[in-house]
Amino acid sequence: MGLIEQKQHFSVNLLDWYMINRRDLPWRRHNNPYFTWVSEIMLQQTRVDTVIPYFNRFIGNFPTVQALAEAPEEDVLKNWEGLGYYSRARNLQAAARQVMELHGGEIPQDKQAVFALKGVGPYTAGAILSIAFNQPQPAVDGNVMRVLSRYFLIDEDIMKGSTRVLMEELAGELIPEGRARDFNQALMELGALVCTPKAPHCLTCPVMEQCSGRIAGRELTLPVKTKAKPPRPEQRLVAIVEGRGVHRGRVLVRQRPESGLLARMWELPHVLAEPPAKAGKKAAPLADEPAMALLAGSLWAEGFAARPEGLATHAEHVFSHIVWQLQVYKCTEQSQSSELPLIAAEARAAYDAQAATKDTVATDPDGQSASTFTSTSSITSDQVERRMLTDDVEVLDNAPQIHIGKGDQLTYRWIGPEDMDKMAFPNIFLKLLSSYFAGVYDDINE
DNA sequence: AACACGGGGAT
């Protein structure tokens, strides 16, 4: 058996298998290039089962390229909430605006034009061109690399860029004449349903007879893939600041900067407790006393007087490159002006003591230096009072902003449960806020 | 080439 026969066997049998076994997925019910595009962006790093409800809601809210282009960015982010990799949402909308301006609202069929869209790389360009327009372009994702590395017994590390290029050349050769749309989806479908990462179902595989990997007994050791670095741990102190007076029933949240981790998402205020530990090690928890002092100090530095009352809960949030180990403290807003000087003095002293002892103390978000923080954190009690006593959000937003870090302006807001409908939160803060509003942390007092 | 960038599922 030669390579040419092996390739033909693969293409023919895989395509036949797919035409019988293809899943009925929302984005497969119509040949709508916009649906294909949205689904492929959502499917990056994300499983089909997770994507389905997001896709249906997203298309319901933004049924056309134009609707997406014209939507408030906040709405798009809210529709992406919980899906992760939020730059995908921002890039998708930016690309929708590109399509409106450059292509009259029609998704381009030219390879260079598709590739030029924000958030569209080699894989997604190939997927759109083949699935939406049946163009014979390879669409090589992780599924495809796994299937091809096994069937053709390719030992190259799939984490290398050169391997992806090699796979694209191979995948392109395998596309049967005029069948790019079905064949590319067949390849990925096989990887998702049969040629799975850990326990491939070789006995039901349509191409097992000529699968070099299986014949060599290598199906479990392919593809070759370098391991990712373990995420570095970060100990963070989180404040659930319970409002008093005009803020009664509300909690203090803030919006993250427009770039970087969780860009533009809302969150509970928090502060890095100490310099990040080495990846693989775990961060040492901070005792409650210094933790609460540090937290009060960092809140004070951002214009809020709050008294930490006690530990509400521990939580952990795992990103691909960071692990947040969170100590969550229930705090109370100090709304009486007479308390201000005392709270402020105590908090500042505690915070400055920490800052003086450590090389880098934490600030927010995400690790600016202590000196930067200190140099910009001199705030008058006037400013604090305004933040504390202002109920109206617009007035708060229009008030002079306090600058920290690299010139980032953080917007703070006092919110009730109803406000969460329109604000996008990362899952960890979604859970903490839901628990709080459900009354779970009510026993944390004094 | 190396790193940043979320969240979920399987065992």
Next chain:
DNA sequence: ATCCCAGTGTT
């Protein structure tokens, strides 16, 4: 609890 999964953008 510990593993695995893996496209695009930035630098």
